Amino acid sequence: xxxxxxxxxxxxxxxxxxxxxxxxxxxxxxxxxxxxxxxxxxxxxxxxxxxxxxxxxxxxxxxxxxxxxxxxxxxxxxxxxxxxxxxxxxxxxxxxxxxxxxxxxxxxxxxxxxxxxxxxxxxxxxxxxxxxxxxxxxxxxxxxxxxxxxxxxxxxxxxxxxxxxxxxxxxxxxxxxxxxxxxxxxxxxxxxxxxxxxxxxxxxxxxxxxxxxxxxxxxxxxxxxxxxxxxxxxxxxxxxxxxxxxxxxxxxxxxxxxxxxxxxxxxxxxxxxxxxxxxxxxxxxxxxxxxxxxxxxxxx
Numbered sequence: 118x119x120x121x122x123x124x125x126x127x128x129x130x131x132x133x134x135x136x137x138x139x140x141x142x143x144x145x146x147x148x149x150x151x152x153x154x155x156x157x158x159x160x161x162x163x164x165x166x167x168x169x170x171x172x173x174x175x176x177x178x179x180x181x182x183x184x185x186x187x188x189x190x191x192x193x194x195x196x197x198x199x200x201x202x203x204x205x206x207x208x209x210x211x212x213x214x215x216x217x218x219x220x221x222x223x224x225x226x227x228x229x230x231x232x233x234x235x236x237x238x239x240x241x242x243x244x245x246x247x248x249x250x251x252x253x254x255x256x257x258x259x260x261x262x263x264x265x266x267x268x269x270x271x272x273x274x275x276x277x278x279x280x281x282x283x284x285x286x287x288x289x290x291x292x293x294x295x296x297x298x299x300x301x302x303x304x305x306x307x308x309x310x311x312x313x314x315x316x317x318x319x320x321x322x323x324x325x326x327x328x329x330x331x332x333x334x335x336x337x338x339x340x341x342x343x344x345x346x347x348x349x350x351x352x353x354x355x356x357x358x359x360x361x362x363x364x365x366x367x368x369x370x371x372x373x374x375x376x377x378x379x380x381x382x383x384x385x386x387x388x389x390x391x392x393x394x395x396x397x398x399x400x401x402x403x404x405x406x407x408x409x410x411x412x413x414x415x416x417x
Contacts (some may be wrong), residue, residue, distance in 0.1 A: 163399040165302040167268050168203070169334050169358045171387040174198045174224035177309060177334060178207070179275070179300070186214040186275045187231065188298070189224040196227020203392070212237040214275050215263070217255075218296040218311045220247025225366055229258035244269040245282050245294035252291075252374060253305070259332035268296070269325070276300055280328075281313065281321050292338040299330070304401045305416075308352060310335035318348045328352050331403060331416060332395055333382075337361040340372075343373040349380055356405050356414055358395070360387045383414045 144265055168178045176189040176199075185207075190200040204212075214238035217225040232240065240259055244267040247253070256265075267276055270283040281297035288294050292314035300307040308330035313321070315338070321328070322345070333354035343361070357377045361370050370386070377384045383405070385393045390407035397403050403416040 135247065163303075165300065165305075165307075165395075165397040167300070167307060167332075167334070167395040169360065169385075169387055169393045169395075170199050170203060172199050173360065174221065174312075174336065175387075176224075176358070178203065179277070180207070181276050181302070183210075184213045184275055185209055186216060186277075187212055187235075187237075188216045188296075189218050189311070190215070190227045190231045192223050192226040193230065194209040194227075195223075196231055200227065200231055201234065204231075209235055211235060214239050214241055215272065216241040216296060216298075217252075219243060219245075219294055220249035220252035220291040222249065222251040222255075224312070225255055226251055228255050229260075232259045232263055236260075237259050239266050241266050241268055241274055241296075243267065243282050243294055243296045245285070245286065245288075247294070248289075249291060250307065274298060276302065277309075280308075280325060281317060283320065283324055288314075288316060290314055290316065290339070292340070293320075295338075297321065302397045303399055305332075305397045305403050306365050307332040307334065307395060307397075308354070312336050312338045314338040315340045315342060315345060318345050322348060322351065324391040330354055332356045332358065332405070334358045334395075335360075337369070341369060344370060344376070346376065349376060353380070354382050355416055356385070356403075357382045358385045358387065358393045358394070358405070375377065382410075 151303040166180045170176050172191055172195045174189050174193050175191040176187050179186040190196045212235045215227055240263045268279045271278055272279040277300045280299055282294050292312045293316040295311040295313045298309040299335055328351045330352050374384055385407055390411055391409035394406050405414040
């Protein structure tokens, strides 16, 4: 709106011929330009920005105003090479929360280093037991200054709601107890499914009546299928951001990509597109932008 007004004043200034009128128009241009900058800054402060980082378990960064959350961070190598420089580039000095989704070293083994550097106010884990010794040792190595918190379905985590695991849920497989989060902002829904396995998906289907989301963010579990067909139908995403093997290299990824396209979703694989940033503006406009080029998808 302000940019249109800005253009209108420029056009008016071009039409006017007297020097005094020109100076008035130029002043109006300057004032409206300043207002446009302030308005854009205010809109930026009200936006929700989510970046899915490339790499196995590298994580998802969520920023809403001054609140920042990193969901997973990768193993020690990935955290050092991807998560750490990304957070530095974003100007992050302290995380509001570091969420560790499940007992998989590929997702959480770099957490102690990230917590030491970026001092999260709280470290969040699912309310479930994991057999991984790497997971348990990682939690012990995280500085004690960070508040520890275990969450289950219904609990709030920054601007997100926990959907899984449910109270009393037990599974021998780490993927089936993976943390599932839903973020709602400006009329949009973003669902973070993580590595949730098929058994966990079945449980979520039975306990959640409404899973519909504009954006689905997930990575590959140890199962032979990424997502149950009924789960994809129930979520009905417009955009899918997936971290896994490049499309075409693995039958599982190729089939999942084809399923998403048939369902009418736009598909990003971070191994091909690089980091993908989802931005939700106060007016409800949503944008998905890949860092390595390619089509930017916009939902108005």
